[in-house]
Amino acid sequence: MQKYSEYQKTVALFLAGLIMFTFSGCYTLKGIHKGEMQYTAGRYYYIHGVNSAYQINNAVLSNGVLTGSITYLPEPHKKKDIVHIYVAPDSVIKKDGNLVSIPFENIAKAEINKVDGAQTMIISTAIAAGTLFAIALIWLLAKEGSCPFIYSEDGSSARFEGEIYSGATAIPLERNDYLPLKSIKPVDGLYKIKLANEVKEIQNTNLTELLVFDHSPETAIMVDKYGKTHTLTDIKKPLSATDCYGRSLKAELSGYDSLRYISQVLRDTILKDTISLSFEKPHNATSAKLVVSGKNTMWLDFMFVKFTDLFGNRYDNWKEKRNEKSQEELLKWSFDQGMPLAVYLETDSGLKFADYYNLPGPMADKADILNLDLSGVTGDKVNISLVAGLLFWDIDFVGMDFSDGQKVVKTVLPLSSATDENSKSVSELLLRDDDLYLIQPEVTNETSVTFHVPPPVPGMSRSVILHSKGNYEILRDTKGKPDIAYLKTFLEPGAFTRFSKEHFLQYYQKGN
Amino acid sequence: MLHEDGLWKALKTVMFLILAVTAAGCYTLRTAAISSIPQKRNVVMLHADDSLWAVSNYTLSDGILTGQIYQDSLKIKKLKVTHLYAAPVSAVKIDGTRLTVPAGNIAKTDYWVIDFWLTLGGAAVIAIIVFTIFPF
Numbered sequence: 001m002q003k004y005s006e007y008q009k010t011v012a013l014f015l016a017g018l019i020m021f022t023f024s025g026c027y028t029l030k031g032i033h034k035g036e037m038q039y040t041a042g043r044y045y046y047i048h049g050v051n052s053a054y055q056i057n058n059a060v061l062s063n064g065v066l067t068g069s070i071t072y073l074p075e076p077h078k079k080k081d082i083v084h085i086y087v088a089p090d091s092v093i094k095k096d097g098n099l100v101s102i103p104f105e106n107i108a109k110a111e112i113n114k115v116d117g118a119q120t121m122i123i124s125t126a127i128a129a130g131t132l133f134a135i136a137l138i139w140l141l142a143k144e145g146s147c148p149f150i151y152s153e154d155g156s157s158a159r160f161e162g163e164i165y166s167g168a169t170a171i172p173l174e175r176n177d178y179l180p181l182k183s184i185k186p187v188d189g190l191y192k193i194k195l196a197n198e199v200k201e202i203q204n205t206n207l208t209e210l211l212v213f214d215h216s217p218e219t220a221i222m223v224d225k226y227g228k229t230h231t232l233t234d235i236k237k238p239l240s241a242t243d244c245y246g247r248s249l250k251a252e253l254s255g256y257d258s259l260r261y262i263s264q265v266l267r268d269t270i271l272k273d274t275i276s277l278s279f280e281k282p283h284n285a286t287s288a289k290l291v292v293s294g295k296n297t298m299w300l301d302f303m304f305v306k307f308t309d310l311f312g313n314r315y316d317n318w319k320e321k322r323n324e325k326s327q328e329e330l331l332k333w334s335f336d337q338g339m340p341l342a343v344y345l346e347t348d349s350g351l352k353f354a355d356y357y358n359l360p361g362p363m364a365d366k367a368d369i370l371n372l373d374l375s376g377v378t379g380d381k382v383n384i385s386l387v388a389g390l391l392f393w394d395i396d397f398v399g400m401d402f403s404d405g406q407k408v409v410k411t412v413l414p415l416s417s418a419t420d421e422n423s424k425s426v427s428e429l430l431l432r433d434d435d436l437y438l439i440q441p442e443v444t445n446e447t448s449v450t451f452h453v454p455p456p457v458p459g460m461s462r463s464v465i466l467h468s469k470g471n472y473e474i475l476r477d478t479k480g481k482p483d484i485a486y487l488k489t490f491l492e493p494g495a496f497t498r499f500s501k502e503h504f505l506q507y508y509q510k511g512n
Numbered sequence: 513m514l515h516e517d518g519l520w521k522a523l524k525t526v527m528f529l530i531l532a533v534t535a536a537g538c539y540t541l542r543t544a545a546i547s548s549i550p551q552k553r554n555v556v557m558l559h560a561d562d563s564l565w566a567v568s569n570y571t572l573s574d575g576i577l578t579g580q581i582y583q584d585s586l587k588i589k590k591l592k593v594t595h596l597y598a599a600p601v602s603a604v605k606i607d608g609t610r611l612t613v614p615a616g617n618i619a620k621t622d623y624w625v626i627d628f629w630l631t632l633g634g635a636a637v638i639a640i641i642v643f644t645i646f647p648f
Contacts, residue, residue, distance in 0.1 A: 029541065050616055088599045088619035108560065108599035108619035
């Protein structure tokens, strides 16, 4: 019996995967004789004029004229259903309302998508290699940069809830954070959470406490970055949502689902992505609660780490200098580079900056809320723009709530115990917002914190939010002499965003 | 030992041939504007309906493409040619060996280029297959 090496088995599996990919098909454009087009009824036709373009369907070829209805539908799923038609000159393309007609003799070329076996095989290889690379990259990123991970206990296991004070990468950037704990349940009369350092950072946590809200089952509770509680009873989906290229994002941003939005990156001068949204405004609304659910991309973390690499053997000096700066200076730089998600509101006197969302981190979606003052908005719509650096945010949902505040019972729970991985009590370090910090410098550091569960309020639902405060520093072992002149260019607004985009295009895209 | 050396040499030859063939490249069609045809592409193939002309020494001036039609049979390298698709065919004017067509009647311009990534991917696939057959 022939024996096969592990290498051969691995490659055999790899090839089997490739063959399966190949059968799923990869398309390439092939020219067809335009006489064959009559057999393509029911397909989508992309009409390419010399300086114009239309997408039509329900096309009919009759008396030497191809006629069809303009459609603005997104590209159909099956590429094989698309026929590309090249027409000249432009003047022969007649548009009558929604109908487009073209003389048959002016069709210079017709193309359809056909499966290209060789290309499919090759691209499948690239996809497989890319997937392996992405997995490796994610693993590396998870080891290189993020912020404290929070787990909550539900009685059967500890569930990952998210990260806290993301982006607070220097002492002056220390901030409050409000993380909804969706999975937490009382265990033996206690709420139990864990703060874990799972990345190469020194994490300094100043405070942890729980905010417990008892409220109507029809009401959702959120706490904004200022610590203000908001009730939501009627979250509206956007009437429209488009990216900076005018592409509709309504499907992606209208629900908490698998449809999401990450920036499109093209070879152009755009460095920041702008999502334009429009919401129906109730007649008497004077304020609105804007909800954004999403996370940062791993790419942002990766690029920040790449940026820190540029400091070489001066990295620690740079960290120290950052710690000497004011919070305003550091926030301004971060804002100028498009890291937070900025919110602009269209008012009667123009588009005005309203506020911004803090970084939620790349590991889990976080729903965050901001209150918008609508006193400068008349009309029946609220139009806003969300602006951030290209590829820095991965957004799942955007909604707006105009409902009045509801009655809630809020209980602030101080911790009842906190013990580190050596069973040493660290309660004093986390109990108050003071000069005492729980410092977690190692990847193995893990602190368990408990809170006494308050008695439930009959007929009400309960939401639990972790209020924490802290900062962290990213540990890097960077070497080499830094290019100070180049680093100074990063003081300019948008420089980091450009750095990120250039890397992305260099590594992952070609053409456009 | 001699047998293994011989096998190794044969394998190296096969690998070299595969790489040489692969280096010849996988092609992909690139669409361009009529005004941005690379200079090294000195021949255009003009398609209009079922007609086809090979045209050299072409110029684009005042919105008119003008060139000389090849009379003899032609052997042209794929990477030296640009394909133009014009409509209607009546827009193409022939005067002896001189061909003219308005740029506004050229609906599509494309040419073949070596697809670096596809070529590299092809080489990777071949290498994987070869290494599977001849594990080291």
